[in-house]
Amino acid sequence: MSTESHDAVDVIRTKRDGGELSPGQxxxxxxxxxxxxxxEEQMSALAMAILINGMNRDEISRWTGAMIASGERMDFSSLARPTADKHSTGGVGxxxxxxxxxxxxxxxxxxPQLSGRGLGHTGGTLDKLESIPGWRAALSNEEMLAQLDGVGAVICQAGSGLAPADRKLYALRDVTGTVEAIPLIASSIMSKKIAEGTEALVLDVKVGSGAFMKDLENARQLARTMVDLGTDAGVRxxxxxxxxSTPLGLTAGNALEVRESVEVLAGGGPSDVVDLTVALAVEMLAGAGRPQSEDDVRAALADGRAMDAWKAMVRAQDGDPDAPLPVARHQDVVRADRDGVVSHLDAYGVGVAAWRLGAGRARREDPVQAGAGVELHAKPGDTVRAGDPLMTLHTDTPERFARAHESLAGAWGVGDGAPGRGPVVIDEVRSEG
Known part of the structure; x- marks a missing residue:
């Protein structure tokens, strides 16, 4: 005889019929x-019912809280400084x-930046950092706290103890066609971020072809749901x-992106990467109660202070920030087919090309190539001549070039007119209380 307080079939029926799940359920x-x-088949049915019928704010908040309660919570209250974190929904470059x-x-x-690995066309932060010789992603909680105390920043893999319910549900959503359910996306991201124990959180919700959310309205709904969840949990x-819609910066691929990041830390780098880094930093600092002007934040990139912190952070995780980064053994150049202006450069096509060149993985257990990826030489609005290089493909395995070229078919174009380049930050969503 079952001693369970509820019955799975009753819970499924409630949501199937458009009802509100009770806190107890x-x-x-x-x-x-x-x-x-x-x-698994019962949770699959419930996930599909949630995808179709949705959840209200109270339900999503309770669902997120239950996922947090399935594991451990981190505690940074012993630190002398406030904490802030950022989460991106993933993109290309x-x-x-x-x-x-x-x-x-x-x-x-x-x-305290707990990060993940790449899957499919979006790159993973840990894969990028692992292209630095010696760098390690796995830290104990004690090592993490010590590094936050000493250096002030850590990027490492999340321990298995944070929201274990999410790990099971994430894998299930992947194989049951329920990945797109906004309540499940929002609770998946926020359960881990709230369990992480940060005081302030800035979400970078990507919109466009290379993002998970292709249109602005869905992205806005996801952002609003996540901001409400954070607010309900007491996180600013x-x-x-x-x-x-276009890749961020001029690189997609692990070591290639580390190199570009170091250029930004040295006071250079592509303007879109710099602008977004600064915009997110300003929000994180405000949320943590240490507000700074955009000019002050830009100055920390220009004068070397951010580079010093980067080198200290990499060294603390056994990496050598001054070591040469891996370079792929083979290159292939995509060239402009006519004189004109680059009219479009599709982020998804570039992301798939980088993945097929070996920068990403199709399954979690697949290895990645540190040097593989795509390097861009021109972006929409840039003038080019016939034969000019538009991008260079990098891989250790040249048999991959053909498939990479297939993914770029139609992903770029050269025309007569220059499209206007919009700002990298399209909109913002803040707490409504």
């Missing part, structure tokens, strides 16, 4: 799924975490909606 179903009492964490640390704010949360 939500707490039980997450806990019972984590314990293996609720079967999105190396922003690398210059951002040390930049924010310059202003006496601790940045703001979201920026940012453009991911």
């Amino acid at each position: 939500i707490d039980w179903v997450i806990d019972a799924y984590t314990r293996g009492i609720v079967a 999105d190396k922003i975490t690398l210059p951002l964490a040390p930049l924010v640390a310059v202003f006496d704010v601790a940045v 949360t703001v979201a920026l909606l940012t453009d991911m």
Whole structure:
């Protein structure tokens, strides 16, 4: 005889019929799924019912809280400085975490950046950093706290103890066609971020072809849901909606993106990467109670303070910030087919090309090539001549070039007119209380 307080089929029926799940139903179903009492096919049915019928703010908040309660919570209250974190929904060439964490640390704010690996066409922050000789992603909680205390910034992999319910549910959503459910996306991201224990959180919600959210309205809904979840949990949360129709910066690929990040930390780098790094840093510092002007933040990139913090952060994780980065053994150049102006450069096509060249993985256990990826020489609005290089493809395995070229078919064009370049930050979503 079952001693369970609820029944999985009743919970599924409630949501299937458009009803609101009670706090007790939500707490039980997450806990019972984590314990293996609720079967995978039952959670699949519930996830599909949530995708179709949605959840209200109270339900999503309770669901997120139940996922947090399935594991441990980190505690940074022993640190002498406030904490702030950033989460990006993922894109192509999105190396922003690398210059951002040390930049924010310059202003006496601790940045505990628990990051992930890439899957599919979006790159993973840990894969990028692992192209630095010696650098390690796995830190104990004690090592992490010591580094935050000493250096002020850490980028490392999340421990398995944070929101274990999310890890099970994430894998399930992937194979059941329920990845797009906004309540499940929002609670997946926010359960980990709230469990991380940060006081302030800035969300970078990408919009466009290379992003998970292709249109502005869905991105805005996701941002609003996540900001509300953070607010309900007592975390100062703001979201920026940012453009991911074209790759960010001029590189997509692990060592290539580290190199570009170091250029930004040296006071140079592409303007879109610099602008977004600065915009996110300003929001993180305000959320942590250490507000700075945009000019002050830019000065920390120009005068070397952010670079010093970067080198200290890399060394603390056994990396050599001065070692040469890996370079792929083979290159292939894509050239302009006519004189004119680059009319479009599709982020998704470039992301898939980088992935096929070996920069990403199709399954979690796949290895990645440190030097593989795409280097851009021109972006929309740039004038080119016939034969000019538009991009260079990098890989250790030249048999991959053909598939990479396939993914770039139609992903770029050269025309007569110059499209206007919009700002990288499209909109912002703040707490409504």
